[in-house]
């Protein structure tokens with residue numbers, strides 16, 4: 676799922692960008708190239724629709740293969756992250772080369788991603804109970 680969001684540029688401009696996620700491949704089919712194929716196809720579609728850049732939280736080991744790099748290399752900062760904090764989870768890819776040239780600023784996660792824990796718990800009741808694990812690379 677892609678969603679429109681913004682970078683609040685330090686010079687006062689508001690820059691339209693996209694964010695994306697989540698993406699998931701069922702465990703039996705992981706590491707067969709499906710995740711990358713799905714990602715590359717959807718990025719191509721977003722590019723054809725005229726969007727300039729995509730930013731999100733993710734693991735560089737996977738997303739780096741599709742041209743993402745650390746957003747800090749574009750001088751785009753993650754909201755609510757203190758200076759000096761690890762921002763290696765925050766990735767960026769320009770769909771239009773040079774789209775972020777001359778822009779520094781703060782990326783905002785769209786409001787639609789903020790959900791109440793109690794609403795999530797309620798929704799989860801529709802599924803068989805699973806143990807909550809914390810795996811490497813998992814942010815939440």
Ligand SMILES: CC(C)(COP(=O)(O)OP(=O)(O)OC[C@H]1O[C@@H](n2cnc3c(N)ncnc32)[C@H](O)[C@@H]1OP(=O)(O)O)[C@@H](O)C(=O)NCCC(=O)NCCS
Nearest residue numbers: 696697698699700705706707708709710711712736737740
């Ligand atoms: C992340 C995910 C979508 C990747 O899908 P996938 O189909 O397994 O990935 P691909 O086979 O297309 O991988 C392409 C390349 O990315 C890299 N890569 C993929 N998964 C990786 C991992 N777990 N660790 C390190 N590198 C990885 C590899 O270089 C891989 O190429 P290779 O297999 O030839 O080495 C899948 O592992 C998944 O569904 N994970 C759980 C949900 C999740 O964490 N989603 C991402 C955050 S929203």
